[in-house]
Amino acid sequence: MTSTTNKANASQIKALVFDVFGTLVDWRTGIAAQAKALLSNDFNLDWDLFADSWRAQYQPSMQRIRSGQIAFCTLDTLHMINLNQVIKDFKLEGIEEPTKQKLNLAWHTLNGWSDTQDALHRMRKHFLIAPCSNGNISLMIDLARHNNIQWDAILGAEIAGNYKPHPIVYQRSVEALGLKPHEVVLVAAHSSDLEAASAQGLKTAFVTRPFEFGGVGSPHHHLAETKALTAVDFSAKDLSDLADQLGA
Amino acid sequence: MTSTTNKANASQIKALVFDVFGTLVDWRTGIAAQAKALLSNDFNLDWDLFADSWRAQYQPSMQRIRSGQIAFCTLDTLHMINLNQVIKDFKLEGIEEPTKQKLNLAWHTLNGWSDTQDALHRMRKHFLIAPCSNGNISLMIDLARHNNIQWDAILGAEIAGNYKPHPIVYQRSVEALGLKPHEVVLVAAHSSDLEAASAQGLKTAFVTRPFEFGGVGSPHHHLAETKALTAVDFSAKDLSDLADQLGA
Numbered sequence: 001m002t003s004t005t006n007k008a009n010a011s012q013i014k015a016l017v018f019d020v021f022g023t024l025v026d027w028r029t030g031i032a033a034q035a036k037a038l039l040s041n042d043f044n045l046d047w048d049l050f051a052d053s054w055r056a057q058y059q060p061s062m063q064r065i066r067s068g069q070i071a072f073c074t075l076d077t078l079h080m081i082n083l084n085q086v087i088k089d090f091k092l093e094g095i096e097e098p099t100k101q102k103l104n105l106a107w108h109t110l111n112g113w114s115d116t117q118d119a120l121h122r123m124r125k126h127f128l129i130a131p132c133s134n135g136n137i138s139l140m141i142d143l144a145r146h147n148n149i150q151w152d153a154i155l156g157a158e159i160a161g162n163y164k165p166h167p168i169v170y171q172r173s174v175e176a177l178g179l180k181p182h183e184v185v186l187v188a189a190h191s192s193d194l195e196a197a198s199a200q201g202l203k204t205a206f207v208t209r210p211f212e213f214g215g216v217g218s219p220h221h222h223l224a225e226t227k228a229l230t231a232v233d234f235s236a237k238d239l240s241d242l243a244d245q246l247g248a
Numbered sequence: 249m250t251s252t253t254n255k256a257n258a259s260q261i262k263a264l265v266f267d268v269f270g271t272l273v274d275w276r277t278g279i280a281a282q283a284k285a286l287l288s289n290d291f292n293l294d295w296d297l298f299a300d301s302w303r304a305q306y307q308p309s310m311q312r313i314r315s316g317q318i319a320f321c322t323l324d325t326l327h328m329i330n331l332n333q334v335i336k337d338f339k340l341e342g343i344e345e346p347t348k349q350k351l352n353l354a355w356h357t358l359n360g361w362s363d364t365q366d367a368l369h370r371m372r373k374h375f376l377i378a379p380c381s382n383g384n385i386s387l388m389i390d391l392a393r394h395n396n397i398q399w400d401a402i403l404g405a406e407i408a409g410n411y412k413p414h415p416i417v418y419q420r421s422v423e424a425l426g427l428k429p430h431e432v433v434l435v436a437a438h439s440s441d442l443e444a445a446s447a448q449g450l451k452t453a454f455v456t457r458p459f460e461f462g463g464v465g466s467p468h469h470h471l472a473e474t475k476a477l478t479a480v481d482f483s484a485k486d487l488s489d490l491a492d493q494l495g496a
Binding site: 136158178 | 399
């Protein structure tokens with residue numbers, strides 16, 4: 001896509017909504033570090049593998065809600081259910097409830113990628129910005145405080161009562177902004193999210209986050225997408241690059 | 249209530265949620281001014297009375313939703329319905345649709361009272377802060393941008409799918425913050441709002457806004473409450489005074 005096309009697209013854009021886990025914050029490093037800090041006195045594990053295993057429960061747990069099998073509950077709740085699964089799988093016995101609660105809150109204090117804070121700050125001068133994440137509102141509030149991000153609103157799963165990529169999450173987020181879908185861009189490092197947003201009429205921006213699943217040599221490193229697997233309106237190497245392309 | 253009691257209360261408080269129209273922003277002056285700007289070429293009215301009349305439709309229009317008579321729709325939509333009622337009552341004929349749309353957006357650019365921005369800025373350093381208003385999310389976003397307010401999230405009617413003082417609006421706002429009701433304070437200039445919040449276990453803070461319904465001599469001036477008509481945890485002459493009492 002040429003920069004001319006990008007500029008034409010950018011002139012209609014009024015809001016940017018963001019995937020958060022992986023796109024704005026580094027969940028794997030943060031979860032592994034917190035798990036190690038809380039559990040390494042009693043257990044000796046591959047902490048990265050622990051983080052990967054916890055995260056691997058993410059999609060299946062949300063699918064139970066997307067499919068209508070159970071009613072909506074927050075990601076904090078799903079994370080706790082999933083944590084108990086991982087504890088069982090890793091045969092970690094005797095972890096006290098307060099420790100589990102602390103570990104579950106590790107998702108609330110993940111660090112942003114190095115360009116996240118600055119790029120969002122730049123974008124906010126030109127566009128409304130909001131998370132469109134599967135994380136619940138209090139989780140998003142805490143991540144924003146932790147990373148010095150100023151959102152205009154917290155959109156996403158909790159206001160929709162369902163999880164991405166269910167269409168209603170994108171629809172409700174656009175509606176809450178009082179905008180038309182083509183005036184809103186979903187920014188994400190994951191093609192499945194972008195494809196689902198595009199199907200609801202949103203513009204899309206792909207950013208690469210090459211270390212979401214660990215560095216080169218990490219067993220899941222290849223899961224990080226190096227290019228969008230679906231048609232997108234913007235494709236950027238990181239969030240700063242996207243800010244440049246948007247004229248922010 | 250003594251300041252000792254206030255300090256004891258303040259130590260448990262984690263978030264402040266705010267009524268907006270009347271408590272943080274001056275709806276009457278703003279609506280009258282915008283109506284005059286848009287309509288005075290064609291009509292000669294008492295613009296304050298026009299604002300009062302439009303606002304007088306507010307509670308009855310929400311009551312249709314609280315009672316379950318019609319499904320939830322946003323305050324922007326109710327404002328438009330109510331505007332058409334006022335146009336009819338004032339016998340204002342021939343107003344074009346784009347002008348009505350502009351006038352309806354007057355609610356999005358109301359000015360804060362003189363201490364609003366600074367007091368919220370102080371409070372945000374100590375507490376999570378969010379609107380708990382009947383205004384929809386996009387309306388709250390626009391007011392925040394217009395008045396340089398930085399919220400942690402936009403709570404209130406739209407995330408609850410109902411209107412204050414229905415209990416679910418306070419319940420959902422507390423739940424979205426991931427807090428217990430007694431850790432959250434509703435701040436409002438209206439006793440009915442405070443009473444309803446208190447019934448759901450929230451702490452309450454009354455602030456006076458003596459000019460909400462106009463200055464001395466204005467026909468509705470007496471509607472501004474000079475003291476809380478229900479038991480409250482904090483009572484303040486304005487938002488700066490409340491910030492002082494909260495140690496912010």
